[in-house]
Amino acid sequence: MAEDQLSRAFTALADPTRRDIVARLSLGDATPGQLAEPFAMSLQAVSKHLKVLEEAGLISRSREAQRRPCHLETAVLDEMTAWVDRYRRTAEERFRRLDAVLASMDEDESTEDEDPQHEGVASP
Amino acid sequence: MAEDQLSRAFTALADPTRRDIVARLSLGDATPGQLAEPFAMSLQAVSKHLKVLEEAGLISRSREAQRRPCHLETAVLDEMTAWVDRYRRTAEERFRRLDAVLASMDEDESTEDEDPQHEGVASP
DNA sequence: GGCTTTCTCAACCGATTGGTTGACAACAAC
DNA sequence: GTTGTTGTCAACCAATCGGTTGAGAAAGCC
Known part of the structure; x- marks a missing residue:
């Protein structure tokens, strides 16, 4: 595994919000809107967290009309x-x-x- | 485990220098000077990294004259x-x-x- | 006592992080 | 076409991070 990808993975899980998102996604795929709902922050902030998780290889995102369901990847x-x-x-x-x-x-x-x-x- | 301690632990391992230090310490205790030797950075910088690792609970430090040997703690x-x-x-x-x-x-x-x-x- | 070794603390600096708001792209529904 | 829903992008901001240099504490050695 590339050195900086491991760094990205640990960095991603260093944030409690992102760990909560990973915990939620372990139960099943979810859209950014659904993931943002329990948090006291803007949808844009959650969107940024999802980008960090995606660049770390921890999640993947598909398309489904306007929705972008997120899926937990277990390899990393x-x-x-x-x-x-x-x-x-x-x-x-x-x-x-x-x-x-x-x-x-x-x-x-x-x-x-x-x-x-x-x-x-x-x-x- | 406290939420923020888990955050500190992941943050600590998010840095490649700190991961190298953990890898080195898995082979045996070492002083800050010994740990700093392979890196192209000041001893003070390594000392900061050790502080991060210690606050995350990943290492402990004893005294031995002027030396402060570091020990890897596996619980975290x-x-x-x-x-x-x-x-x-x-x-x-x-x-x-x-x-x-x-x-x-x-x-x-x-x-x-x-x-x-x-x-x-x-x-x- | 004075000198050296080992290490930490403090102040500073540029880059990154985690949040905000506003604009807008993509698609569905009417 | 217009409206509403869903989500991303861009710009901004305060705080934190990872490094630097300089000063000094703590202990051994002469």
Whole structure:
């Protein structure tokens, strides 16, 4: 996934209004007018939010007379969780290994010359 | 999770520099100086990025003489994937149900008075 | 004490963001 | 054709963002 598309996706979901819109669209397609209805802001403002979501690839829009129904696209959501999960798992895997080291040091209490707490700080 | 904390978390990961920092920290704790080294920007700029990450709850910082080693916290990453996954799954579940409807209509080709494409657009 | 290292804070700057209002395009209904 | 509905575009505005430089706090080293 392109670097800046991931940035656009995270930027898009950084706004509570846009997250509300995504939540609404997860239940089914909706027009800008329907999406704007619950918010205390102009239709133009919601239209701008939809543009941000569309440019992030999170929604697509079709035509239907004057209406422009919006549809949630799940592919980019997948790529977002993939990114977040990758580094979360790397970190948690490291924590588990650290715990294992500490446990083995607990078993064998003779060696105390290393400090596993800072294994990541030390220079290569 | 508080609404604005989720906003802070997505905002934090919306910046490529901050995502790089998170990726680096997933491999192990590091000081601001170590984190700034690969970037073509001032240490002060990186320090600002770290503040954003800290306020989002994505990292924590300890003390160690003049050094302030940074540590990746995975809890907020968990909440981010939880949010994204919730709506992705809701949408995909709906798509699967829609496919099932279309398949059953394919079997029984006599009823054509309903248009499942717009099930979400209609008013409640 | 003085000097160096490491890092944060404060002030500033141009670009972007999230909202507004007004104009207007596209289409339906009469 | 005229009117009404739906939505976008353009211009504007205050606030925020991501960077800069300069000053200084906090700790170790001589």
